[in-house]
Amino acid sequence: MKFRKHTSAGLLAFLSLVKFGSCTGFQDAFHDASGVAFRSNALIYLSGACGSKVTARAIDLNGDGIADGIDLNGDGIAEVRYILIIEGQLVGLDSNGDGQSDYYMNVGLNDVLKIYMQASGGQEVLLTTDAAGQVNGFDITGDCVANNTIIADIRADTTLPTSSADSPGGAFNGSQTVTLTCSDNVVCNGIAYTIDGSDPSFSGNGNVIVGVSGSIIISEAVTLRWLARDANGNLEASIQSRSFDILGVNVALTPTFSPVLGYYNTPQNIALSSATPGATICYTTSATTPSCTSAGSCAFGATYSAAISVTTAAIIQAIACKAGLSDSPSVSSAYAIDATPPGNAISFAATPGPTQVSLSWANPSDTDLQGIKLVRKTGSYPASHTDGTVVSTALVTSFVDTGLTNGTQYYYTAFAFDAASNFAAGVQVTATPN
Structure with a gap:
């Protein structure tokens, strides 16, 4: 299997470095054994506001032995990325994750490195710190106050990043280039990924795309799994995945199903398709395997011509012929139609406290129960699972709703729901924090 390790577009702008000798300000932070790149984990000393000095560390994000940015606060995550090097003079710094140099760091000074507004030097930029000594921004006017508070914004960020892929996966005749992209409300740090089906991590398992996006070449059957991280270390809520099957140029492409397999609360019409022009799709709904003739017609199974109606449950198996x-390989997809909601939560109760309400209940006995959706309102009870503020959807038996206003009466409805998104009628309680 062949694939391409991502290289950040900004890092492609690297120019060659010269050797700087024994400069104590960065302890050779900008050299590796070859003398042409950054050495990871080296200490860097930077100019701080009001004559201070900030100690930072060069961080290698993708494990290639070359540092990709600077950790300013000691958490092991680079808040600021390296973008480009101008031979023996400056390093471009990307502070907001857009892939462009916002500031430039002089790499040719002893003891303390300096940051400037322009590649040519000029206005010096100083790092500001808070009362605890943590870096919180950039001072570009020399008044010891942060004009750019991006580092403080990064440290305060609790929003989880999200990610996307520009391919839905599936079967293809040839290699595919897949681009993964991270999105965050402040700054994305990178995307960890694997192509062997294992869970990706930023601590050694798999590969890491540095920055917002990068591309991977898929040339054989793999499961691509990935997880985004922002500059404060927040991880994406769950690992994302796509499956790819590279069949070769002389193979019909595997059928796809729409909608995808799963539980539904209404009857579904299942559409089948193959990306091979002129292919015939043969299918069964009887747990048997369809097959093709050498002429490209169906030897066993029905010839697909219109969407397949599923009103209760079905396993559809399909193959493409030409x-x-x-x-093509034979594939299957299972469907179950369930229109029956679960029972209500039992013994729903609320206990008020200072700026909070503690809620408790017992779950119904339905085997397909997925969770209890707690919805909150003021003024009246939530009439449906979309009427009000959702405070929890977990499969638990208690929840503490915090951050409330003392003296305000809050109304809650608990809606049990199942795998097919059927919702119970709901049970209600009210409480006033005190």
């Missing part, structure tokens, strides 16, 4: 091509 004369002159090898048959």
Whole structure:
């Protein structure tokens, strides 16, 4: 299997470095063994506001032995990325994650490195710190106050990043280039990914795309799994994945199903398709395997011509056929239609406290129960699971709703729901924090 390790677009702008000798300000932070890149984990001393000095560390994000940015607060995560090097003079710094140099760091000074507004030097930029000594921004006017508070914004960020892929996965005749992209309300740090089906991590398992996005070449059957991280270390809520099957140029492409397999609370019409022009799709709904003739027609199973209606439950198995091509792999997709909601939560109770309400209940006995959706309102009870503020959807038996206003009466409805998104009628309680 072949794939391409991502290289940040900004890092492609690297120019060659010269050796700087024994400069104590960065302890050779900008050299590796070859003398042409950054050495990871080296200490860097930077100019701080009001004559102070800030100690930072060069961080290697993707494990290639070359530092990709600077950790300013000692958490092991680079808040600021390196973008480009101008031979023996400056390093471009990206502080907001847009892939562009916002400031430039002089790499040719002893003891303390300096940051400037322009690649040519000029206005010096100083790092500001808070009362605890942590870096919180950049002072560009020399008044010891942060004009750019991006580092404080990064440290205060509790919003989880999200990510996307520009391919839905599936079967293809040739290699695919897949671009993964991270989105965050402040700054993305990178995307960890694997192509062997294992869970990606930023601590050694898999590869890491540095920054907002990067591309991977898929040339054989793999499961691509990935997870985004922002500059404050917040991880994406769950690992994302896509499956790819590279069949070769003389193979019909595997059928796809729409909608995808799963539980539904209304009857579904399942559409089948193959990306191979002129292919015939053969299918069964009887747990048997369809097959093709050498002429590209159906030897066993029905010929697909219109969406397949599923009103209770079905396992649809399909294969794509075309004369002159090898048959696609046979694939299946299972559907279950469930229109029956679960029972209500039992013994729903509320206990008020200072700026909070403690809620408790017992779960119904439905085997397909997925969770209890707690919805809150003021003025009246939530009439449906979309009427009000959702405070929890977990499969638990208690929840503490915090951050409330003392003296305000809050109304809660608990809606049990199942795998098919059927919701119970709901049970209600009210409480006033005190």
